Amino acid sequence: MAFIQYKGVGITAMSAAVPKRVINNREYTEVFSAEEANEIVDKTGIEERRFSDEETCSSDLCFAAAERLITDNNINKEEVDLLVFISQTPDYRMPATSCTLQDRLGLPNSTIAFDITLGCSAFIYGLSVVYSMMEHSGLRKALLLDGETRSKVYSPRDRRSAFLFGDGGVAVLIERDSKFGTSTFSLNTDGSRADLIMIPAGGYRKMSSADTVVEKVVDEFGNMRSEEQGYMRGGDVFNFVIREIPRDIKNTVAYAGKEIEGFDYVVFHQANNFINGYIAKKMKLNADRIPSTIAKFGNTSSVSVPLTIVSELKGKLNGKKDLLLTAFGVGMTWATGVVPFVDCNISDIVEVEHGQAV
Amino acid sequence: MEKFKELLAEALEREDEIKMEDEFRSYDEWSSIAYLSIIAFMDEVYDTQLEEAEFKQLKTVQDMYNACTKK
Numbered sequence: 001m002a003f004i005q006y007k008g009v010g011i012t013a014m015s016a017a018v019p020k021r022v023i024n025n026r027e028y029t030e031v032f033s034a035e036e037a038n039e040i041v042d043k044t045g046i047e048e049r050r051f052s053d054e055e056t057c058s059s060d061l062c063f064a065a066a067e068r069l070i071t072d073n074n075i076n077k078e079e080v081d082l083l084v085f086i087s088q089t090p091d092y093r094m095p096a097t098s099c100t101l102q103d104r105l106g107l108p109n110s111t112i113a114f115d116i117t118l119g120c121s122a123f124i125y126g127l128s129v130v131y132s133m134m135e136h137s138g139l140r141k142a143l144l145l146d147g148e149t150r151s152k153v154y155s156p157r158d159r160r161s162a163f164l165f166g167d168g169g170v171a172v173l174i175e176r177d178s179k180f181g182t183s184t185f186s187l188n189t190d191g192s193r194a195d196l197i198m199i200p201a202g203g204y205r206k207m208s209s210a211d212t213v214v215e216k217v218v219d220e221f222g223n224m225r226s227e228e229q230g231y232m233r234g235g236d237v238f239n240f241v242i243r244e245i246p247r248d249i250k251n252t253v254a255y256a257g258k259e260i261e262g263f264d265y266v267v268f269h270q271a272n273n274f275i276n277g278y279i280a281k282k283m284k285l286n287a288d289r290i291p292s293t294i295a296k297f298g299n300t301s302s303v304s305v306p307l308t309i310v311s312e313l314k315g316k317l318n319g320k321k322d323l324l325l326t327a328f329g330v331g332m333t334w335a336t337g338v339v340p341f342v343d344c345n346i347s348d349i350v351e352v353e354h355g356q357a358v
Numbered sequence: 359m360e361k362f363k364e365l366l367a368e369a370l371e372r373e374d375e376i377k378m379e380d381e382f383r384s385y386d387e388w389s390s391i392a393y394l395s396i397i398a399f400m401d402e403v404y405d406t407q408l409e410e411a412e413f414k415q416l417k418t419v420q421d422m423y424n425a426c427t428k429k
Contacts, residue, residue, distance in 0.1 A: 043391050160390055221390060235393050235410045242401050278398050 003186050003255045006131040010180030010340060013073045013173040015347035016310040017064040018050040018297065020358055023151075023166070025049065025298075031157050040163045045273025049166030049298035051151040055355040058087045058147030059097045061169025063104055064350045064357040066145055069171040070105070072347045075141065077106055082133055082142035083113040086126045086302050088330075089149045090115060101145060112139075119197070120269050120329025121187075122146070122302035123170075124337045127325075128185040130174050142174040148301040153199065155225035157215065161232050164272060166298035170306040177342075179320075184256035184338040186248055189331060196236050197330040201227035241275055241328055246283050248336050249326055256338040262322065263289065265313060269327035270294045270304035301329065314346040362423050365403060369395035378420040400426055 025041045025048065026034070041047060052061070062085065070077065083105075085098035098113035107113075112133075116126050123146050130142045147169030154161040201212035212227040225231060253260050260266075266289055268276050273294050280290055291312035293304070300307055305325050309317075321341045328334035350357045363376045370387040382388060393413075400406045404426035408416075416422050 039389075039391065043394075233410060234390060235397060235413065238394055238397050239407050239409060242397070243407060274394055274398075278402075282402070 002188065003184060003252065004128060004132075005185075006128075006135050006183045008178045008180055009131045009134045009174065009176050009183065010342060011172055011344055012175045012177070013069055013345040013347070014170060014306060014310050015065045015069040015072065015350070016168060016170045016307050017061040017068070017350040017352050017357065018168045018307075019052045019056055019061070020351040020353040021051045021053060023049045023051050025163050028163065031162070032159055036159065037163065040159065043272075043274055044164065045294045046164060046298040047295045049151070050168065052149045052167045052352075053354060056149070056352055057091050057355070058089045058149050058167075058169055059085070059091050059101055060355040061149075061167065061352055062145035062147040062171060063101060064352050065169050065171035066101070066105055066143060067357065068347050068350050069143075069173060073173060073345060075173065078108055079140040080107050080111055080143055081139040082130065083107060083111050084116060084126055084130055084142070084144050085113070086116045086118070086122045086144070086146040087148055088117050088119055088301065089147070089152060090117070098145070118302065118333060119331055120271075120301050120304070121327040121331070121333045121335040123305050124185065124325055124327055124335035125187055125333070126302075127174075127337060127339070128187060131183060134174055134176055144172040144174055146170050146172070146303050146306060148303050150299070150301050153230045155215065155223075155229040157224035158218070158229070158231065159221065159223055160234055161230065164299045166300050168297060168300040168303040168307045170303055170310060172306060179342045181340050182256070183340065184252060186252040186255070186336045188244070188248060188334045190240075190333075191331065193236070193240060193332040195233075196240065196332060197230065197232045199228060199230045237329075238275060240332055241271075241279065242282070244334055245279055245326060245328055248334055249283065249324070252336040252338060253324065258322070258338060260285070260324070263324045264321040265316075266290050266324045266326070267305050267308050269329065270297065270308055271299055271329075302327070310346055311349060314348075317341045317344040317346065319343065359423060362426065363419070365399045366396070366419065366422070369399055376419055378418065378423065380419050381417050382419055382422065383417075396422075
């Protein structure tokens with residue numbers, strides 16, 4: 001059990017951006033029939049998602065969210081000493097996208113900037129990394145930017161993933177203040193399951209070639225994808241989630257000295273209604289306290305936890321609220337956070353088109 | 359065993375009769391989505407979790423039932 005606790009650091013403001021383009025899953029029938037689309041939507045609960053256009057990257061979504069965050073909260077850019085960018089869909093293989101964002105946002109050269117690549121649980125990992133650096137004296141303000149364009153990762157001809165993923169970006173302001181009290185994180189890894197969710201080609205193990213971009217039939221259901229597109233072995237992912245997530249939540253809540261019933265909100269990684277509903281039922285959680293954006297944004301990977309907070313908890317985080325955050329996915333990695341929120345200022349969601357806020 | 363058939367019928371959304379000797383992958387209702395429902399009831403009702411590789415070894419409804427009740 002890798003538990004880690006921080007004191008006196010917290011999220012003071014949040015914002016989010018999504019592409020303007022809405023994909024209605026029940027009408028997403030270029031490849032699959034309406035009957036099949038309806039069956040998948042009924043099971044997963046993912047009615048709509050947002051898809052980026054060619055000119056919009058994760059960084060553009062985060063940039064739009066960050067500009068909004070800076071304006072709405074009158075943030076003095078000179079005081080931003082740390083910028084961490086989380087994504088598995090960065091602009092380039094190099095340089096790190098955080099460096100280009102430091103310049104675009106007009107942050108000083110004294111800003112520490114680096115990327116974290118991890119996947120669905122990365123927001124909680126990123127929060128832990130930033131809390132750790134912020135707990136020490138020195139750094140004044142930190143920006144945690146988290147963006148994903150998973151619409152560009154998966155094959156539209158693989159029904160196991162074609163209806164699940166969407167795009168989004170968030171910006172989070174993290175500051176030191178004794179009012180926040182203690183945050184507790186549990187961060188976990190099982191690399192023996194690295195092949196459950198993967199993009200096999202395009203890295204340095206299997207570099208891009210004419211062969212890696214060819215779409216091939218991959219299973220008995222006739223699903224098609226190339227090796228440069230992601231795949232997910234949903235059955236084993238579900239098995240893994242059933243086994244690990246309830247246990248991790250229980251252990252982390254106990255370590256933090258809390259009761260599961262005592263949380264104001266429990267924010268899950270927005271995988272799909274089937275998986276999330278099953279965990280909630282298995283843990284006997286009160287559905288009223290589980291905000292969801294599965295129906296309107298689908299699975300946005302690491303963005304899904306903070307995007308759900310921005311979308312669903314705006315106006316509900318006045319005073320002190322205890323949040324339980326939990327996420328799981330590619331790696332495999334899974335993470336749980338017991339995170340107090342105090343008067344968190346949440347901006348309206350920004351829409352982005354052609355790489356620009358609209 | 360009747361309870362098991364009932365759960366399986368529900369997971370598959372199958373109205374036709376289910377026989378223990380049936381090869382479940384040959385059902386029209388078999389899909390990757392039905393598979394997730396089967397994982398859920400195996401865990402919930404039988405406290406059984408099978409890796410996909412183990413599940414692939416199962417051919418008939420009887421095999422699945424045996425896997426759920428063997429411990």
